[in-house]
Amino acid sequence: MNQHTRNKIEQFKKLATIQGHETLSHTKVANNDSLSQVIRSKVDAENFMAELELAAKRAGSSK
Amino acid sequence: MQVTIDFDHTYQPTTLRDDLTLMTFESPQVDGSFQTILVLIMPHPDPLLPGVFNLGFGPADGNGRFRDDVRLRHLDLNMVFSTVLFLSLAFLEKNPASTIGIDGSDDLRARLYHGMYKSNRQYLSDYFAAIGVDWYVRIFRNGDYEKDAQKTPIAKPIPAPFDYVRDSKDLYRYYMFRLK
Numbered sequence: 001m002n003q004h005t006r007n008k009i010e011q012f013k014k015l016a017t018i019q020g021h022e023t024l025s026h027t028k029v030a031n032n033d034s035l036s037q038v039i040r041s042k043v044d045a046e047n048f049m050a051e052l053e054l055a056a057k058r059a060g061s062s063k
Numbered sequence: 064m065q066v067t068i069d070f071d072h073t074y075q076p077t078t079l080r081d082d083l084t085l086m087t088f089e090s091p092q093v094d095g096s097f098q099t100i101l102v103l104i105m106p107h108p109d110p111l112l113p114g115v116f117n118l119g120f121g122p123a124d125g126n127g128r129f130r131d132d133v134r135l136r137h138l139d140l141n142m143v144f145s146t147v148l149f150l151s152l153a154f155l156e157k158n159p160a161s162t163i164g165i166d167g168s169d170d171l172r173a174r175l176y177h178g179m180y181k182s183n184r185q186y187l188s189d190y191f192a193a194i195g196v197d198w199y200v201r202i203f204r205n206g207d208y209e210k211d212a213q214k215t216p217i218a219k220p221i222p223a224p225f226d227y228v229r230d231s232k233d234l235y236r237y238y239m240f241r242l243k
Contacts, residue, residue: 001189005070005152012153016079033117033166035237036109038198038218040211045111052115052162052194052222056241059224060192 064175066144068183073146083154084116087123090143093136098122101129102147104154107164114161115239116154120147144179152190155242162194165238173234180238184227192243193225195235 039045074088077099084104089097101123107115121129137143151163167173180193187193198218201209208216222239 005190008070008149009153009156012076012079012149013083013157015076016081016083016153033108033164033237034168035107035112035164035166035196035220038220039109039111040217042111044219045109048220048222049112052239055194055222055224056162056192059194060241060243062188062224 064140064178065182066175066179067141068145068148068179068186069141070145070149070152072142073149074142076150083150083157086146086150088146090135091138093138098135098137100143100146101127102150103129104151104163114158116161116163118147118151118163118165148187151240152242155191159242162239162241167234167236167238170234173238174231176238177231177234180225181227181231187240188243190243191240194222194239194241195225195229196220196222196237196239198236 039048074090076086076088078085078087080086086102087099088102090100092098099122100120102118102120104116104118107117109115119129122133122135124130155161155163165176167176180187180195184193197220199221200216200218203209211217220237225235225238
């Protein structure tokens, strides 16, 4: 990540701190999405998270 | 429709929550009007998926939600997507162990996300690890599918690094990304 983008992110974070709590404070948790429909159990979720970790590492090491 | 991401060209937020999970901005439309766009990064509804967040955006409905059933004609779709992804980038910088997921709620959106990943591969690879998720069904030796009590095939989501060689028509069921 270049320095310019890093600086822009920092400015963005500061802006968020200044703006603080917004008027749209009653947002709800997302409705069930398609991924929820195929995670049927705790075991499914644990398997998925383990595979996600591996996929993220592999994806992160490629260009 | 091709989208080009450029974090130097984003809209200014009109509302920004301090934890970076909510933002609004004004997007000029082709007809000269402005549309308030609400971007939400919400914890995934399944509590068994810790650290997974759902990214959604669309025209604000005035009640803290967005409508995803409206087709808009943005003057600059590149800036819209760049703004949404820039919020995601800032959020992940603040929460580096988290993963953001995008549910392609219909084929049109999924094609847009898929194309965005592919056409911005070089640019986005500086920031994100891109992941695609397919659903797989187990087939037994006798040719039958693994099914639940209602005789519905049991689909299992398998995440993998986004395959850029894969045909653009061969969409993933779910798209995810994490900070690189």
